Amino acid sequence: MIAIVDYGAGNLVSVKKALDWLGQESAITSDPTTVAGATRIILPGVGHFAATAALGRSGLQDAISSAIGRGIPFLGICVGLQWMFEGSQESPETPGLGLFRGQCERFPATVKSPHVGWNQLQLSSSRLFQGIASQSFVYFTHSFRVPLADTTVARCEYGGQFSAAVERDGVFGVQFHPEKSGEVGLRLLRNFCLV
Amino acid sequence: MLTKRIIACLDVDGGRVVKGVQFVNLRDAGDPAELAKAHSEAGADEIVLLDISAAHQKRATLLDTVRRTARQLFIPFTVGGGIRTLEEAAAVFAAGADKISINSAALADPTLITCIAERFGSQAVVVAIDAKRSAKAQKWEAFTHGGRKPSGRDTVAWAREAESRGAGEILLTSMDRDGTNSGFDCDLTCAVADSVRIPVIASGGAGKADHFVEVFREGHADAALAASILHYGTSRLADLKQELSAQGIPVRWPC
Secondary structure, three states: OEEEEOOOOOOHHHHHHHHHHOOOOEEEEOOHHHHHOOOEEEEEEOOOHHHHHHHHHHOHHHHHHHHHHOOOOEEEEEHHHHHOOOEEOOOOOOOOOOOOOOEEEEOOOOOOOOEEEEEEOEEOOOOOOOOOOOOOEEEEEEOEEEOOOOOEEEEEEOOOEEEEEEEEOOEEEEOOOHHHOHHHHHHHHHHHHHO | OOOOEEEEEEEEEOOEEOOOOOOOOOOOOOOHHHHHHHHHHHOOOEEEEEEOOHHHOOHHHHHHHHHHHHHOOOOOEEEEOOOOOHHHHHHHHHOOOOEEEEOHHHHHOOHHHHHHHHHHOHHHEEEEEEEEEOOOOOOEEEEEOOOOEEEEEEHHHHHHHHHHHOOOEEEEEEOOOOOOOOOOOHHHHHHHHOOOOOOEEEEOOOOOHHHHHHHHHOOOOOEEEEOHHHOOOOHHHHHHHHHHHHOOOOOOOOO
16 A cells, blocks of 8 residues: 655645556555555655645654655655755755755746746666656646755756756655656656556 | 646536537547547647636536546646635645636635645646736736626736735736637737746637747747647647747657
């Protein structure tokens, strides 16, 4: 059972719909015990970074941390990816999970923000993007971005390069919305379900 | 690089698409779910579904239509038409919409924008503006209620206020050009696009590929709505994207 974590802000229905389409059993849940017992965990996040503080307060952060420690595959989407780092300029007082080093930053003033629409990925070899061609288009909608890191497996260009996806062992994160990125997105979600 | 979006727009009334497409191999050319899927497969970057039924009374029918359409759609899906409250917006999201579009209700009470944005995120709130040239040069007035009521508000000023209240995008329709097939109102689009940081979707007047090139180049639009141009088959969408690409406009093609 894949747990789709509900912390009060996220496009949960669309993610569930995509998993239904792929024939994967999933449940939207805000219960730490259910998350702790899941076979895989997806954390979709939208809205303000400050809202991720709810993950700490509710016990969901602990459940996720412990699951990752046990090797349960985890996928953070959009703000879910950003939360895996140390924090974000959007909300300096809200700590992220701190799994990866680095802070999320604004886009430079030279480009319109938010970054909304279909943009291309430059891919490095990864499990998450198996069978997906480099330069594939995916759908983004975000105002803050993750800088390039040693865990970056997909880059995107908008006011400079930033991390479109990261991967380390069974932990994955994507800035774009795979549930809104047509066939490419569905393939990525399928890859995550098979990892 | 970030591409310009071509958004397919479906007007629905009582669960049926108005002015549907002439298709040979669609079972039902008036079914929103089938048409949305066909447009998505042909290369539409997003789908917008607008409820144009009189008085928007048949909410249950609309929600059922949204549910059925969303089920097989994996590209962004926006629903608008008669959404007046947070509860109505929440019901539309729960049915499967990724974004909602609000027009008259937002002008009447701009706090509605903030209310919906705080709960669902700004990226989920599109403020639609119907604009008509006013007597003053290079000024446009915003209209509500399907373009019937003049609001007295200047369009550019209203767009900026909508942005400051939390709108994620502006869907800007030129009432002067709508239905004319003579091209988008690029002056209008440019005036708004240059005043806000959020994306602007141009609408009203498109008849051929050159119009789209113009509204992206001269109008500074981030996206454009394709409605009547699609009435003769989804191959028009593919042709359109191919033509835009050939003219140097960054688009998601092939996809």
